[in-house]
Amino acid sequence: MAKYILKRLAYMLVVFTIIAALMFFLYNLIPGDPARAEVEALKSTLKPEQYEQMYQEARARLGLDQPMVVRFFKWYFGIWTGHFGFSNYYKANVIDIVKEPMMNTLFINIFSTFLALGCTIPLGIYCAVHQQSKFDQGVQVGTIVGYSIPGYIIALIFIYIFSVTLRWFPVSGSKAPGSSLTGFPALMERLYYICLPLIVMTFSALGGMTRYVRAAMIDALSMDYIRTARAKGLREKVVIYSHAWRNALLPVITLIIGWFLGIFSGSIIIENTFNLNGMGQLYYKGLTNQDYELVLAMQMFYTAVSLVGALLIDLSYGLVDPRVRVNK
């Protein structure tokens, strides 16, 4: 097992390095001159020679006067020593910029993931067990609708219904304007503000996961061992949850672990629509502001999370299914 993990770690390092190189060169080949963008606004206030001097200084400060390969190695080794880059837009270290949005994204996604799984798994199981019932058919229609409508549209519809018309929830933001609450009241206020985004995220997620769980359960319920279990006279609950669900879990586990790994990544659409200062919005802003060191750092973080996630998924297969347990 240890040997397998070490082998996988070595493989991950290679993949990480290749992706880092690809990303770095890709972003640096995009036409654009960050140094010019930095000093252009000062042009009208400077004499030409001063403008040129500032421009050259900006180039040197941003490392643009060095060959791209040198810049790559500096950046790459910087990552391993904790220097994730410098945001040219915010004029601050990337690590300092990412902290707050990351906390916000984690806060939202943890609730969202538990809420979505809490709804979709029981719903999927219930629908599979009561296949072709009116409830099942209704859920099928509902999930297809939820699955088909883009999250952005769902968000706007929900804002109109619950915020503008019913006034149950605020339109956007993560706290009341000017609120100075602290401690538990502040937490409650925050939860109130993220209620609507959570509802939208859950509603958007219902379709895919419910159908996936339902399909896995239907497969499992059609197996011979389920018939055998029922023939043995086991209670239906035991048949469903101990026999069917445990076997249906195998294909679902990949999705569930993927969801948990996804708590680090923000939703560009939800965060933008509800004006939440999260990773999705930061990523989008990084791209639109051509803040490539910020974007690169975020992408490398997600690359690392994905690689670790792939390893965890493989290992977790072994935990749920002894047949594929890795011992080498």
Place this chain on the structure above:
Amino acid sequence: MSRKMKLVAALLAVMMLVGVLAGCKANTPANTVSGQQITGSTTELSGDWGNAWWTNNAADNDVRSLMNGYGTVVVNQTGEYFFDPTVVAEHSDSTDADGNKTFTMKINKGLKYNDGKEITAKDYVAYMLLAYSPIIKDMGGKVTPSQVYGAAAYQAGEATELAGVRLLGDLEFSVTINADFLPYFYDITYAGVSPLPMQMWLPEGVDVKDDGNGAYFTGLDADKAKETVEKARYLSEKRVCSGPYQLESFDQSSLQAVLTVNPNYAGNFEGQKASIAKVIYVKVITETEFDQLSTGQVDVLQTLSDGEEIDKALDLEAKGGFKTANYLRAGYGKLMFQCDFGPTQFIGVRHAIAYLLDRNDFATTFTGGYGSVVHGPYGLAMWMYEKGEEELNAKLNTYTYSLDSAIKELEEAGFTLNEKGEPYAGEGPRYKKVTAEEAGDYAHNVTLDDGTILMPCIIEWSSSENNPVSELLAVKLANTEATKSAGVVINQHVMTFTELLNYMYRDSSQGDQYAVPTYGMYNLATNFSPVYDMSYSWTSDPELVAQGYNTNFLFDDKLDKLSMDMVYGVESGDNDTYLKLWLEYIERWNELLPEVPLYSNDYHDVYADKFDHYDVSSYWSSIDQLPYMTAKAEK
């Protein structure tokens, strides 16, 4: 008089008295501090309050301008610069034998920061000493030593004293401007300095001194200072402020800034102090900003330019509970030409394109009816325009839409042939017989057997992606029947804005392809600050052109001279001479037409009607107006 009538009379008298008292109350200037305003901005706060030395986004600037006050030179509602009488008690200027100009200023006694510490001349001197110091430069700050005498040497670390800044007393200091930058019409802006709260920006024990050769810091350790500066840059709690408001908090998570009235603020240049107790600055997003407004999550939305948004704002106003304010943009969207190659090098072609576009129709369509058209590089709110409007109206060509005029211009420019060198018969693009120099390497040129070079009226247009202006230009200009029948072909090339800039600047450092003149036409936008300085914009100096000056590549001595003389040839205060040169400049520009102004927006703000005295302009935003605003009590 019956008892009943007496009773009615008494009641009427009481009612009148109440009415008079109520009226008196309504007309009394607000001197109580109450209420709050939630201002929405589509730009998010970064929390960098560092005097725009590092970042300069609009939202941070709004908050900075509320926190930082007592600048020696301020700009008023009409974009005019002057010494702030609340700050500057006396000021004078003198010029030495070398032509360097010194502004000496004595500040009023009794000005205080929000923490109660008195503001002295040292605070103003400290601002310049820190701003121009190598410390800020090392920290990536974008402060240019520019005009202040000796600042370049000081910033480079070659001098410890800043020769051009003198501490002359507790309340008196001076700033000397390098002769190279004089005379300058806007030289008063060089005397603009704000106080720097040393207790926040510098380590303990640092002081400002002057031994006669220029001001300098004492007890300054650069490494310690960098730490203090970095902390001060982002400090949100107990921040030392000198403006009408003080920062109460900044929430990095929700990106909200809360400001409360600064109790020690002495007032702006008119002695005006804020009466709205709390200002909350929040981010809004375009898609839901009106939902936030209608549900009370924000009170003010600024600078609406989209026709649909403005209609929504006016609808809200009509329903009640909200008001709108509108003002003309000091700037415009434009078609820009590069005038040194291809067909756009010929003035007739540039004129023809202007004639082929119905600019009134374009502006109405694009702005949804909330915009206008200008005929030169000016905004309708500028004082120069207001004073020179009559002359401009008489002299400027408005390039009113006319196919005939376009054809006439093209024919006069020599575009009278077809691709075979025969007279143009109305099919395809027009051609002109050009010299080898005029022809350059333009890709569409045709060389006939006899060596004659013909240039077609085919214009390559660089337009940025996801840009509604580009889309409308394609419909209203590039692909119209009129353009086709005039014998003009406009090829649209959609690209990212960055790539557009690379081509516009001919920036070879980004790739060899950009150095080749490729596109004759670009669509962009421009804004004018109160400092209308177009110097070097039309330079012929190849080095400056290579640095990105004169991106129109229009080399006209008269235009260049006017743009330089207008600011560097006029003493400050000589408005008449400036205006005369400005009018000549606009007229020459209008004749050469290096750009076609497309639309100038009529911006709208929408705000809750609980606020009074909401009076804004393109030079005076709702943030500038905040100290004048009052908030009615909530119902």
